[in-house]
Amino acid sequence: MPYKDAVVRFLVLSDTHDNAYPDPYAIPPADVVLHCGDLTNMGGMSNYENAIHCLSEFDAELKLVIPGNHDIALDPSRKQFKNQNEHVDEEYFHGFRNALDMFKGYEKHTGIRLLAEGTHHFTLRDGRSFSVYASPYIPGDRRMAFRYGYEEDRFNPGTKKGNPIPEGVDIVMTHGPPLVPHRGYDLDVCDSGHHGCVKLWNAVQRTRPLLHCFGHVHDAYGAQRLSWNNEKWTDGIWRDNTTDTFTLADVPLPDIGVLATDPMQTLLVNAALKTHDPMMNDNAPILVDIECRYME
Template sequence: MGSIKTRFLVLSDTHGKEFTPEATPQLDAVDVVIHCGDLTEASTMDEFRTALGILKKINACLKLSDEAGSSDCSRVCTENLETPGNFFDQAASKGIVFLDEGIHHFNLQNGAVLTVYASPYTPSMRDSGFQFRPENGHKSQMEKPVDVAITHGPPRGILDMTESGERAGCPGLFAATAQCRPRMHCFGHIHKGWGAELITWRDPPNQVPSLSADINHEQSVILETLSTVWSQTGEPREIPNRHQQLEDRATLRVCQTSHCMGDKTPLNPGQQTLFVNAAIQGLEEHETTHLPWVVDIELPRAQSP
């Protein structure tokens, strides 16, 4: 049946701030945009309009966001005497789809078929929307086959290190991902964890997955982290003002990685997963400084009718 090269723009944690990736050749042929949650900071109507505006401006036929914010939007619309349906109708007219938790299927204009698992739920000690107490856990609905997993938070142990040096990812989500092995798993939430890793899995999957037992670390590749992307400038790894650095680097607009046939590190479906933490907001509060990701992977070709 073959496969089709498909380009994704992945971002997360815009937190109600104005943000549009600058025009670059990499964005000329984006097939799918993914926003992994935290569209707003305080769930205000202005923030929701800003978030919608960000997605509207990006040139792609399909734009996906997990539900982190959509139910809040309905409440905020009602409180502001606006009809929630109007907001979501505007989004739908621009190809924007807010995903409920679960499995979703899409036929793309490039001829590929995309199966997505989405979930906004993250572990937290706070009682906020789409958050659960770590000791209670949250049962993932991820099931094979899934091409791309879109979650707000990371799985435990992968691109989930906080500024205080603690792992903040979800153990249950790691277990589900290790069993399902999607081609790509993208998320945000942990701003310090921005980066990408191409993970190679061990066979067979363990009944109780773990980082040591299920990941072949020798054959896995760290593609980029905050430390590596900024050390390439020749500046110290600890950069006090990333916003200024970004302005100074006129050629740096997106972070791009490709894992298709013929690439240096082609992705082997079922044996590897590309993990992407696309948190846009910088480490200092209210700064929007991290780079969005442009990712090329191959997807199954849609079957002919």
């Protein structure tokens, strides 16, 4: 069947850590909610139940969720790092199957879907469709959940681990940020410097999604836009890996949705809501309008 372009509104948030969920009645309606991980502070069944309740209150047809490094019970390999976390209460390491079953049980009547790492395709009730690549993994040691080694590449072809990001995907949704090689890039910065992943950046540069949303670095909330030039591949390899292949600009965050409709641009969004400063209010979710497909 033929397709025509249509705008889908996404409400993007991350790092709610049990108690940074916004008032759903103060948030504009959206078609889809994207939660980029760290639903909880350390997991626990009651905290996941609270997260499901909070997400279910948003006015959106779909609520797509990935875990973060604090969502310990949702990591299938959590037993590998249990002995490194003796200070963490035992309950947070158990209930993997129970937690998955809880999300699955609420899926039908809440629209909440916990996404496994990989590529997913969705069609809304009116026929608008889009694709999402999801991954909860971030680089680092095993003291928290969903980690991979600094030298490991989960996101590009030719790797033995992970799930490479495919070309043509509309949205890349990860817990951690990329490391963009541009002096103006600040969506992965905190007091100790940059915390993005260069392998993830290589995948974003290769695939050029309309939107790459993430969180994890709480002090780097905001949005920036990459504008690509045509120097993408030369004889099947990168021409270079410098800022000559793109320009970067800050994006103001209006109350209406930020547009992400140009295939020669990628909108980068760090939607971490929880702030580290107790004197500061938590950040607000970010609305993004993406031009996707509509089945006629």
